[in-house]
Amino acid sequence: MNQMPLTILIPTLNRPSILAKALRYYASTGFSGTIAIGDSSRPEGMRENQTLVREFGKDLQIDYHECPLLNDSSCLQHLIATTKTTYAVFSGDDDLLVPKGLQRCVDFLNGHPDYSAAHGVAVQFVYPALPEGEFRTGFYPQPVLEAETPGERLQALCQTYRVSLFSVHRIETWKQMYAHVTELTDRSFCEILPVCLSAVYGKIKQVDYLSLIRQHHEGRFALPDYYDWISRPSWPQNQAVFSRRLAEHLIRQEKIDEEKAQAMVKKAFGTHLSSQMTHQLQRDYGIGPLPTKAKIKYAVKQNRILERLLPLWRSWQNPNPFSLEALLSPRSAHYEDFQPAFRVLAESKPTAKTSNTKDN
DSSP, X not given: XXXXXXXXXXXXXXXXXXXXXXXXXXXXXXXXXXXXXXXXXXXXXXXXXXXXXXXXXXXXXXEEEEOTTOOHHHHHHHXXXXXXXXXXXXXXXXXXXXXXXXXXXXXXXXHOTTEEEEEEEEEEEEOOSSTTXXXXXXXXXXXXXXXXXXXXXXXXXXXXXXXXXXSEEEHHHHHHHTTTGGGXXXXXXXXXXXXXXXXXXXXXXXXXXXXXXXXXXXXXXXXXXXXXHHTSTTHHHHHHHHHHHHHHHHIIIIIOOHHHHHHHHHHHXXXXXXXXXXXXXXXXXXXXXXXXXXXXXXXXXXXXXXXXXXXXXXXXXXXXXXXXXXXXXXXXXXXXXXXXXXXXXXXXXXXXXXXXXXXX
């Protein structure tokens, strides 16, 4: 089998059992690319991870890096700098990428230099809150940006924000995306700046193939809500770095002056804050000019009986091709590629409470 010219970049912190699942999955699929692991775990966790690398290194090409003093963004920057393949893609240690879908993304980017990134469709795998509960799955949205100019793509991204880090990018694009993360001390900006730069550097395509299964469980890391975020003392300093660096890249890619670039950043980031905070207020408090669909969702959320009945009503009204029942059916277009992931994920619920990131 020819080696895929792609590296999966995995920062990890104190979760050997979860990392073991990922490596077992990739070994079972015959993944032919490289897996780069940046390990920021405590010494005992590092020893367990190194044992895993020796075990699975017989079947996988693994580049292991000890990163004891690095947070997740700095660790990812280190992995990017040491990657030797043409393409790379990020994965949390608790996420699974589908090799066939990744190959389709590589093939697409090979023939489309005006695209900075490509991804397939994605599924979110939700573990039950209670032991007797059932697994659930659903569609996980990612960005699709087809506008011709960097400014237009940036505005479209900020209007409907989606994370592009699970998309395949050329390694040179990754280097631009993560060039400035060590200047930031805020995790949210460490995500948003690379995602925005991904849009600045080219279009983003979605290929019709499963490429990602994201896990949703108690041990996962979640960004703070937007009110808490903008209330942090470090917010103004980080926002200034974000705006300055994003404008610099716009100047180069859009070929405009600094004044126009700053205006583009102000408009795009203002749109992002407005849309996200409006959505949060609607979702959590029912505040704002709610569209009919949002009004129904909020009303249902206030009634436990309706909340339990809603999934049944949805499945009857409009069968979900990304429900667990659909994905496990041989009729599903994603059946063959979902099976190896489901076998690994359904073994047991993740128990690690430690986030896979360090504070900046």
